[in-house]
Amino acid sequence: MNVQRKLEILADAAKYDASCASSGAKRAGNNEGVGHSDGMGICHSYTPDGRCVSLLKILLTNVCTYDCVFCVNRVSSDIQRARFTPQEVVDLTLDFYKRNYIEGLFLSSGIVQSPDYTMEQLIQVAKTLRSVHKFGGYIHLKAIPGANERLINEAGLWADRLSANIELPTQQDLVQLAPEKKSAVIESTMGQIHTRKEEADEDRKKSTLAPKFAMAGQSTQMVVGATPANDRQILTTATHLYREYKLRRIYYTGFSPYPEADARLPLKAAPLMREHRLYQSDWLMRYYGYQAEELTTPEQPELSLTEDPKTTWAKHHPEFFPIDVNAAPREALLRVPGIGYRSVERILSIRKYHRFGLDDLKKLHVRIKSAMPYMTTADHLPNAQPIVPIASTLQLDLFAPFSALTGSV
Template structure:
């Protein structure tokens, strides 16, 4: 098969794996070697469907002995197949790197003959790149579940990052959708990699001549929407992986309907907004000191109309409004519209003088959200007197549709009143209802 046809087939087959990110490792240039790697050195570009293609992202082969129902490359699927010989991929990587097409290699593969056989071929590729070709760029390799522990360790000696994809959030999902795999075969290499990274860190403290082992850490991927699993269970699993296996990232991939299997949902489009909300919640777990239990119960899903931090805040209105001139750094991080950088700016600035509302605007705070949850010098700048239902309508991404529903409810309340009954009018607070309708109408015209 022509090399261009192989690239077309195997690059397309690799696009469903979203575990591409900045390198996270640093490797300086050396005499006689080609290239270098910096922590932020992978340039990002995106395909038409929004997926990152920052590396030469390719499969060694899309032949596979497994029959995973959700996978395009499953053995029962009638698709065009191709395979690279190790030397072909080595030459392709070096050629692309010299032409400045890429900054590294993202190598995955279908399983051929056995997990060990496949891993041996993949290791031959990255080992030859490092040792014979003196390739000093970034390499991310997928570990094949079920491969021997010595092969897992050897892969980590030549790669900057490794990943073992969990794919399915619950054990029961494996039995139904991918009977050849199980959770244990995936968690075993993840645990080994975590332990080897820890051991390597300890050895490097004793000697600077110790080689790096997976300097950019390990990651994994979960498919969102292929099973009935709730967002709460997905986030609980992710939190456990971060805590137990010291993962750098958990990536989430919206299920793309590529199979007519009755066990899989027949979606008209991938649940990309749900994927986005889970990424936002994952960010809160990693950097904002939230826990999965705080954000969601295991049987719940995230509200796609608002970001997870706003959803949490609306459920905990008893904690708000917060005076930004006195709130702790940890509490500032829990205010919608205030991020890591702006929270640090607030803490630094208020040491010099009291903060003002105008001053907050200059700090990069998203006041269209934050103003509903804060006091500035004792003054509340929100529009809805801390009423969570109105705040939700105002900052929801579907606020135009919700506005009509909300106005309908207010109008129904007004229609029940007798204009001639002054006492009833006062009891019902008609002036407040009319005022709220005017406030909402004005506020929803802005950018939330």
């Protein structure tokens, strides 16, 4: 099989892994080889289902010894198999980069022989690019759960980002659909990456000559909709992973049925809106101070598909509103639907010198229609007429009786 045919097969097989964003990595050119990474991302192409991914996003091989039911590359799947050599991936990366097709490489793989052997193959690609060809572009490697800690440590020296996929929301889900994988093993690998990165960051504070380790941190992916796990369980797992391992991102991928799939899998794809709501909730937890248990309830464990989670929370907590835009603390402003994270920062900065009205908020691109029921401004009270200065509507007469001015009798 020629390299072109391998590329067609293994690029297509890699489309199911969405954890490939590159933000956060900066690597200056060294004038010895090719490439640099400016931290602005490497996404250039779109998959048929609309996902934006880097052009060179491939598997080293789609051969796999595991039999994960939800994975099209599982050992029992009747698909065409292919396998790159590490040198072929190196050559493709350099060739595509020099043609200005890509700015980096996302490399994952099925499990060949053992986790250690697979990890060694992935490392060989990154090490050759960095040390032999002085490649300065972005590299994201898949960290194989269960691989030797020494290999995980070496991978982080060559890659900008590592990712060990949690795969499914709960251990029970893994037992049902991925019996060879254990959440404890996956999290152990995440822990190794987190610990090693913290050590490297501390060393870098003491000396800039200390080696870097996974500068862009680590991420993971969770397939949703392949099991009965609800959104409350998913968000609880996400909170745990963020807290324990300081992940940069969790990617939620809606399950998509494929031909001749196992009978244990659903026949319909997970709604794209569910995936969207999970990303919105994830953002609220990471940047807005929400807790997972606030966004759903035991009685309603699923996120609404028709309403964003921030608005849903606001409607269920009328006692918290309205919020005075000109006086409320940052934490309270972040809870107002229609006011985004950056807008809150601008409001806090500007209101020291100027009281906000509705027109002022419009200039900050606040979604006024969404925010109005939950906030007060200098010229707005919820469920009331706009506050208009008396002088603009009434010409006062110093000699008129008080009853004439007020309408009282």
